[in-house]
Amino acid sequence: QVQLQESGPGLVRPSGTLSLTCAVFGDSITSNNWWNWVRQPPGKGLEWIGEAHHGGKTNYNPSLKSRVTISVDKSKNQLSLRLSSVTAADMAVYFCARDHQYGDSTWAFDIWGQGTMVTVSS
Amino acid sequence: EIVLTQSPGTLSLSPGERVTLSCRASQSVASTYLAWYQQKPDQAPRLLIYGASSRATGIPDRFSGSGSGTDFTLTISRLEPEDFAMYYCHHCDGSLWTFGQGTKVEFK
DSSP states (O other): OOEEEEEOOSEEOTTSOEEEEEEEESSOTTSSOEEEEEEEOTTSOOEEEEEEOTTSOEEEOTTTTTTEEEEEETTTTEEEEEEOSOOGGGOEEEEEEEEEEEETTEEEEEEEOOOEEEEEOO | OOOEEEEOSEEEEOTTOOEEEEEEEEEEEOGGGEEEEEEOTTSOOEEEEETTTEEOTTOOTTEEEEEEEEEEEEEESSOOGGGOEEEEEEEESSSOEEEOOOEEEEEO
16 A cells, blocks of 8 residues: 655744655655645645656746755655745645556546645744 | 636535536646546545546545546535535646646535
8 A cells, every 4th residue: 555654844934945755655756656746725725836756857836946846765765845935825734646647648646645734934 | 827717616515416516727638637636624635536537446436527628527426425525626738737726515
């Protein structure tokens, strides 16, 4: 059974850098999947942050691209997120999710972590 | 950038009713990249439908998806108490994933 587990500081200071990791259990980070970060501000909808593939490719939400880095650590079988210059608008529950290929050109986020809340405050 | 617009924003229904949720894309999209998720309070989203019409593993057959081009629909044939939740559609245009703003299905 594949499971994802997010971890990281729950409190980040304004203008600081948010850093989270997502440990992958039951699957290899080098499998033919993409690994994603999604966030959800309190009481609001889902926002895709970006994704990474173990081959080195990444894709980012244009609205966050200048501040985001997503990477894969093959040795630790985990995914990482760094978001710089955070403000109150970055306060949210952050989820990691596996983007799984079901067939030719058919993809969807089939496995999600439970999410971790990040507060931005001094 | 493709925008997904879900309607209605909120549905107030009773158990046993049939539910139809709409997701409209700002331009024609590939149905193979269209998915639907269910999210309950304080839980992660759960994949219901992928490829616009295929049920994910373990999803009851009362859930079905359809549509193509710009108009997609999630149907719950008979609403069960555990189906009261938020529902999101989701699409990728190749390198950019987008979520709809969600539809809340609540108790009437």
